[in-house]
Every structure is written in C-alpha cells, then in structure tokens.
Amino acid sequence: MADLKDKVALITGAAHGQGRAVALALAAEGVHIVAFDVAKTLTYPGYELGSNQELQTLKTECETRGVQCLTVPGDVRNDEDIRRAVEAAQSQLPTIDILFNNAGICAYGLAHELTEDAWDAMLDINLKGAWLVARRIIPVMMAQKSGVIINNSSVAGLRGMNRLSHYAASKWGLVGLTKSWALELAPYNIRVNSIHPTGVNTPMNDGLAALEGATPQEIAERSAGNLLPVPWVEPEDVAAMVVFLASDKARYVTGSQFVLDAGLLTR
Ligand SMILES: NC(=O)c1ccc[n+]([C@@H]2O[C@H](COP(=O)([O-])OP(=O)(O)OC[C@H]3O[C@@H](n4cnc5c(N)ncnc54)[C@H](O)[C@@H]3O)[C@@H](O)[C@H]2O)c1
Numbered sequence: 212m213a214d215l216k217d218k219v220a221l222i223t224g225a226a227h228g229q230g231r232a233v234a235l236a237l238a239a240e241g242v243h244i245v246a247f248d249v250a251k252t253l254t255y256p257g258y259e260l261g262s263n264q265e266l267q268t269l270k271t272e273c274e275t276r277g278v279q280c281l282t283v284p285g286d287v288r289n290d291e292d293i294r295r296a297v298e299a300a301q302s303q304l305p306t307i308d309i310l311f312n313n314a315g316i317c318a319y320g321l322a323h324e325l326t327e328d329a330w331d332a333m334l335d336i337n338l339k340g341a342w343l344v345a346r347r348i349i350p351v352m353m354a355q356k357s358g359v360i361i362n363n364s365s366v367a368g369l370r371g372m373n374r375l376s377h378y379a380a381s382k383w384g385l386v387g388l389t390k391s392w393a394l395e396l397a398p399y400n401i402r403v404n405s406i407h408p409t410g411v412n413t414p415m416n417d418g419l420a421a422l423e424g425a426t427p428q429e430i431a432e433r434s435a436g437n438l439l440p441v442p443w444v445e446p447e448d449v450a451a452m453v454v455f456l457a458s459d460k461a462r463y464v465t466g467s468q469f470v471l472d473a474g475l476l477t478r
Pocket of ligand 1: 225248
C-alpha cells in the first residue's frame with residue numbers, strides 16, 4: 212500500500228487510456244476520484260476521444276474498489292467546466308490532494324503545413340489546459356499546505372519529434388510549468404513533477420493509426436527506438452509511476468522529470 216487512503220485525485224482525460232488506468236490504480240489505493248474528460252470527439256485531432264459511457268463505467272469500477280468517483284464532462288480549455296469540477300469535488304469530497312494533468316491530443320503534421328487551428332488546439336489542450344486546471348486547484352492545495360501535481364508530458368517533452376513539432380512544443384512547455392510551479396509551490400509543501408512516457412498502448416495510438424492509415428505498431432515505431440524489445444508500454448506501467456509520485460514514498464521528490472521510455476532516450 213502507498214499511504215494514499217482517503218486522498219482525493221482529480222484526473223483530466225480520465226475516460227480512457229492512461230487517465231483511466233491511473234484512476235483505477237489510485238482507486239485501488241483508496242483514493243477518491245474526480246474524473247474529468249471532454250467525453251466527445253473533437254474536430255481536431257479527429258480520432259475518437261473518451262465518452263460519457265466510459266466515464267460511467269469508470270465510476271462503477273472505482274466504486275467497486277470502495278471509493279467515490281465523481282464524473283465531470285468538460286473541456287480543459289473551458290474555465291467554467293473546470294470551475295464546475297472543482298466545486299463538485301469540494302462539495303462532495305473532503306478536498307483535492309492530487310492533480311494528474313493528463314488530458315491531451317496528438318496529431319502529425321510538418322511545421323510548414325500545420326494550420327493555425329491545429330497549432331492552437333494542440334497548445335490550448337496540452338499546455339494551456341494544464342495551467343487552467345492547476346490555476347483553480349493550486350489555491351485549494353495552498354490553503355491545506357499540501358498537494359501533488361503530476362503533469363503527463365512525453366518523451367516528446369525531452370527531444371525533437373519528426374512531424375510533431377506542435378506536440379513537442381506543448382510537451383516541452385509542460386516541463387517549464389513543472390519546474391516553475393515546483394519553485395512557487397515548495398513553500399506550501401506542494402510537489403510538482405512531470406512524467407515522460409514513450410509510446411503507450413492506448414486509444415490515442417489507435418486513433419493516430421486510423422488517421423495515418425498505419426498500424427498501431429507502425430505509429431509506436433515512429434517514436435523511433437525503444438531499447439527494450441517492446442513496441443510500447445502499457446497504461447498500467449504509467450499508473451504505477453503516478454501512484455509512486457503521488458504517495459509519501461516520493462515526499463521529497465519535486466521539480467523532476469520521470470522517464471518511462473523503455474530506454475528510448477538513451478540513444
Ligand atoms: N499514447 C501515447 O503514446 C503517449 C505517450 C506519451 C505521452 N502521452 C500523453 O499522455 C496523455 C494521455 O494520453 P493517452 O495515451 O491516454 O490518450 P487517449 O487519447 O487514449 O486519452 C486521452 C483522454 O483525454 C481526453 N481529452 C482530450 N482532449 C481533452 C480536452 N480538451 N479536455 C478534456 N479531456 C480531453 C480524451 O477524451 C481521452 O479520454 C496525453 O497528454 C498524451 O499526450 C501519450
């Protein structure tokens with residue numbers, strides 16, 4: 212056990228993929244969950260995102276583990292949606308102890324061919340969205356003088372990526388937020404770290420494969436070179452890292468970048 216019983220975590224992008232796996236892993240540790248997700252498909256990137264049905268199934272699965280789960284459909288770009296989520300958490304649960312900034316999109320495009328709409332959607336969801344959500348939760352954590360924020364970046368937040376410059380820019384941006392928030396919030400005993408997975412076996416990978424007319428394996432291989440002989444890691448591998456970072460076992464860990472890349476960045 213990771214000493215997390217009866218804590219509360221707000222997870223963005225919780226309907227499926229990594230967010231869902233993290234919700235279930237934290238729920239297994241006794242953490243109550245606020246599951247926030249846009250729960251509809253957006254024009255950009257165009258592949259299938261989470262759904263209300265997935266949010267409802269997640270709620271049932273969390274409750275089976277003996278914890279509460281509030282589901283809040285909403286967009287990380289919309290401050291009013293975020294306000295509703297934080298208000299629901301504060302009225303129905305003790306507080307918010309953990310924020311997993313995870314909602315994100317991905318799509319390929321050469322820099323000179325990207326539209327402004329594509330650039331804006333990528334940066335607004337992956338980077339600005341993380342700040343908008345944190346902006347409403349940081350005061351709650353400051354008041355209680357404790358909290359943990361984990362930003363889901365990518366290996367693309369630590370290297371360049373072919374045909375993914377807007378994605379990489381958003382993910383490098385999360386490192387800047389992580390390090391700056393760690394400085395601002397350490398006096399309040401709030402820890403802030405980022406995680407950097409290689410390709411993960413989630414619906415995002417399937418969505419990119421559909422858009423590109425490729426197989427999910429080919430999409431994973433484009434991230435160019437896990438050292439360990441696996442095309443991708445599983446969402447549960449990411450969840451294990453998040454559970455550790457959220458727990459008191461990581462009580463003096465802040466401002467750091469945690470790589471889960473099957474060795475990719477070693478090259
Ligand atoms: N899949 C990978 O290979 C991979 C690798 C490294 C990092 N990441 C990052 O991990 C995070 C999770 O990715 P995933 O693989 O689980 O993707 P996914 O597409 O499977 O799930 C993403 C979830 O975020 C939600 N979401 C998207 N836009 C949203 C918005 N505007 N507001 C609220 N919710 C929104 C979706 O509905 C979906 O449920 C993303 O930030 C992604 O960039 C993914």
